[in-house]
Amino acid sequence: MVDVQAILDGQRLALSRLLSAIENQTPEGQQALADLFPHTGRAHLIGVTGAPGTGKSSLVNQLALHYRKATDPKKVAVVAVDPSSPFTGGAVLGDRIRMTALSGDAGVFIRSMATRGSLGGLGRATAGMVQAFDAAGFEIILIETVGAGQSEVDIARLAHTTLVVEAPGLGDEIQAIKAGILEIADILVVNKSDRPGVESTERALRNMLQLAHPVARVFQHHGEPMAVAAPAQTEETALWIPPIQRTVAADGQGVPELLEHIAAHRAHLEATGELAQRERARLAAELDARLHEALLQRWQTGQQADAYEKTLDQVLARALSPQDAVRQLVNGKKG
Amino acid sequence: MVDVQAILDGQRLALSRLLSAIENQTPEGQQALADLFPHTGRAHLIGVTGAPGTGKSSLVNQLALHYRKATDPKKVAVVAVDPSSPFTGGAVLGDRIRMTALSGDAGVFIRSMATRGSLGGLGRATAGMVQAFDAAGFEIILIETVGAGQSEVDIARLAHTTLVVEAPGLGDEIQAIKAGILEIADILVVNKSDRPGVESTERALRNMLQLAHPVARVFQHHGEPMAVAAPAQTEETALWIPPIQRTVAADGQGVPELLEHIAAHRAHLEATGELAQRERARLAAELDARLHEALLQRWQTGQQADAYEKTLDQVLARALSPQDAVRQLVNGKKG
Numbered sequence: 001m002v003d004v005q006a007i008l009d010g011q012r013l014a015l016s017r018l019l020s021a022i023e024n025q026t027p028e029g030q031q032a033l034a035d036l037f038p039h040t041g042r043a044h045l046i047g048v049t050g051a052p053g054t055g056k057s058s059l060v061n062q063l064a065l066h067y068r069k070a071t072d073p074k075k076v077a078v079v080a081v082d083p084s085s086p087f088t089g090g091a092v093l094g095d096r097i098r099m100t101a102l103s104g105d106a107g108v109f110i111r112s113m114a115t116r117g118s119l120g121g122l123g124r125a126t127a128g129m130v131q132a133f134d135a136a137g138f139e140i141i142l143i144e145t146v147g148a149g150q151s152e153v154d155i156a157r158l159a160h161t162t163l164v165v166e167a168p169g170l171g172d173e174i175q176a177i178k179a180g181i182l183e184i185a186d187i188l189v190v191n192k193s194d195r196p197g198v199e200s201t202e203r204a205l206r207n208m209l210q211l212a213h214p215v216a217r218v219f220q221h222h223g224e225p226m227a228v229a230a231p232a233q234t235e236e237t238a239l240w241i242p243p244i245q246r247t248v249a250a251d252g253q254g255v256p257e258l259l260e261h262i263a264a265h266r267a268h269l270e271a272t273g274e275l276a277q278r279e280r281a282r283l284a285a286e287l288d289a290r291l292h293e294a295l296l297q298r299w300q301t302g303q304q305a306d307a308y309e310k311t312l313d314q315v316l317a318r319a320l321s322p323q324d325a326v327r328q329l330v331n332g333k334k335g
Numbered sequence: 336m337v338d339v340q341a342i343l344d345g346q347r348l349a350l351s352r353l354l355s356a357i358e359n360q361t362p363e364g365q366q367a368l369a370d371l372f373p374h375t376g377r378a379h380l381i382g383v384t385g386a387p388g389t390g391k392s393s394l395v396n397q398l399a400l401h402y403r404k405a406t407d408p409k410k411v412a413v414v415a416v417d418p419s420s421p422f423t424g425g426a427v428l429g430d431r432i433r434m435t436a437l438s439g440d441a442g443v444f445i446r447s448m449a450t451r452g453s454l455g456g457l458g459r460a461t462a463g464m465v466q467a468f469d470a471a472g473f474e475i476i477l478i479e480t481v482g483a484g485q486s487e488v489d490i491a492r493l494a495h496t497t498l499v500v501e502a503p504g505l506g507d508e509i510q511a512i513k514a515g516i517l518e519i520a521d522i523l524v525v526n527k528s529d530r531p532g533v534e535s536t537e538r539a540l541r542n543m544l545q546l547a548h549p550v551a552r553v554f555q556h557h558g559e560p561m562a563v564a565a566p567a568q569t570e571e572t573a574l575w576i577p578p579i580q581r582t583v584a585a586d587g588q589g590v591p592e593l594l595e596h597i598a599a600h601r602a603h604l605e606a607t608g609e610l611a612q613r614e615r616a617r618l619a620a621e622l623d624a625r626l627h628e629a630l631l632q633r634w635q636t637g638q639q640a641d642a643y644e645k646t647l648d649q650v651l652a653r654a655l656s657p658q659d660a661v662r663q664l665v666n667g668k669k670g
Contacts, residue, residue, distance in 0.1 A: 037656035051387055283650050290661040295630045298665055315618050321372035326625040
């Protein structure tokens with residue numbers, strides 16, 4: 001059983017049990033999430049994403065530490081969507097355990113989610129964990145993912161502020177990825193900035209920002225020069241130009257400045273009303289996913305048990321196209 | 336208009352127009368796909384995936400060349416799901432154009448799909464393009480993607496044979512990813528194998544195969560030693576142990592051997608009946624996606640125009656949990 005009151009009271013063991021129930025997608029977990037839902041909506045959700053080797057995990061640890069060390073310390077949760085299995089026990093997980101042990105801090109909760117065998121349900125599980133942390137009173141929730149592609153877009157939908165992390169010298173193909181994820185970046189981080197090649201990485205990012213970012217296109221449209229490197233935002237407009245921040249996660253260089261950018265982005269979201277828009281989009285996405293599932297369940301109960309399989313057989317035999325098959329299934333016409 | 340007969344006749348311009356219609360998700364494209372569907376199901380679909388910097392694109396080019404140079408040349412299509420935009424014009428795209436110009440070969444068709452702004456519809460567009468190439472008589476279809484995560488799993492669902500590409504010396508975090516994608520690999524490729532560190536990369540892969548692969552677990556269950564490095568398969572069983580093949584895509588080293596592994600995997604799929612199972616799973620996934628959409632459309636037409644928005648407002652105000660909201664919407668109860 002999940003003890004909802006204990007979670008609201010901040011008991012770590014109860015929270016930990018709920019997180020497992022969410023990851024295993026149990027009915028108890030879903031019920032507890034529904035009960036906790038009125039207590040959500042207070043946390044700042046920060047997505048941290050980027051290619052392998054950029055040092056995202058170390059950066060996430062540094063962000064957590066700095067939020068704890070602040071004059072107004074925040075409770076910090078980390079959801080690490082981590083494709084490494086418990087078997088491998090790689091450096092990333094090791095660092096995290098060490099960091100936790102070092103701090104022994106009740107204001108920090110770190111949860112790694114192994115994605116082995118369940119990548120499909122990952123988006124929903126992550127969203128559920130974020131809701132659980134939010135209800136439990138964690139004010140900053142860092143959501144870390146590895147890789148490029150759909151998972152990045154899902155994070156962007158989930159997070160209020162998305163950090164895209166790069167590092168110098170990760171090979172040419174890295175460059176090709178950026179154009180795709182630049183569009184979801186609210187803040188660009190060049191980590192490992194004590195390494196050679198930091199200038200060219202930053203220059204490449206700046207050039208791609210000019211080409212790829214919608215804001216940049218607006219500026220170009222008016223024929224004006226861009227100043228994307230400047231962290232200062234044009235306060236009189238609703239435009240947010242992603243700043244580029246150098247960091248060295250190993251020793252914390254640039255992390256205080258990164259926190260300032262995050263705070264500035266939060267203020268921008270609130271001032272422009274975009275925070276409310278993002279919240280609406282986020283909850284609409286969750287509602288849509290659940291609606292899809294409920295409609296499918298309702299449809300299935302009204303079907304003859306073998307209608308679907310028979311139709312699939314016809315599609316497999318190329319006697320029916322998928323388009324016509326769906327028309328038959330939904331409208332109840334015989335094939 | 337899409338000219339279906341011209342596509343069946345092998346006219347490149349007609350095919351090219353269809354591919355654009357699919358990428359733009361036009362109704363004409365969907366109708367053409369439905370018309371072409373009876374002509375699909377003949378191609379061998381090969382997924383090629385791996386982290387940035389592994390040289391996947393060069394390897395895909397080499398595979399295409401070798402299939403063309405074979406004593407029994409095959410028509411080859413490449414669908415490159417490429418997050419690089421036309422703006423960046425990176426090395427990857429450049430190579431591909433050069434390669435195409437070099438060959439000027441009517442038996443090869445290469446299509447890059449930019450994912451900018453449309454990552455969500457990517458899976459369906461890719462599936463549609465593969466069907467178009469299949470109907471147009473391309474016998475080998477190489478599907479290349481960048482990144483780790485959901486996109487890899489989607490490819491594995493789409494492809495008959497999935498190659499996971501690694502390379503030496505890509506940093507520690509790469510190791511963490513492998514455990515997740517190893518499970519979808521039919522063949523492991525260590526590309527850039529002329530580089531230092533190839534032995535340790537191969538050793539790490541082999542160790543993780545032993546821990547992560549279902550087949551390996553079966554073997555361990557019986558307490559027997561594993562021989563995962565051996566490309567020869569146990570023909571009397573239905574087990575496929577992913578072979579590990581070293582390649583140097585820059586000069587084609589190891590590519591002939593890789594083609595043999597692919598052919599062996601195809602033969603294995605046919606001999607064990609797994610090919611039919613994968614085809615069924617693939618078309619079932621497509622049917623499910625279309626069914627979801629059709630059910631949602633039908634549900635929407637039966638709704639009051641503002642019922643959804645009103646419910647979403649209640650969720651936003653935390654007056655209603657997403658779970659209860661969906662129950663109301665689907666069962667038509669008032670909130």
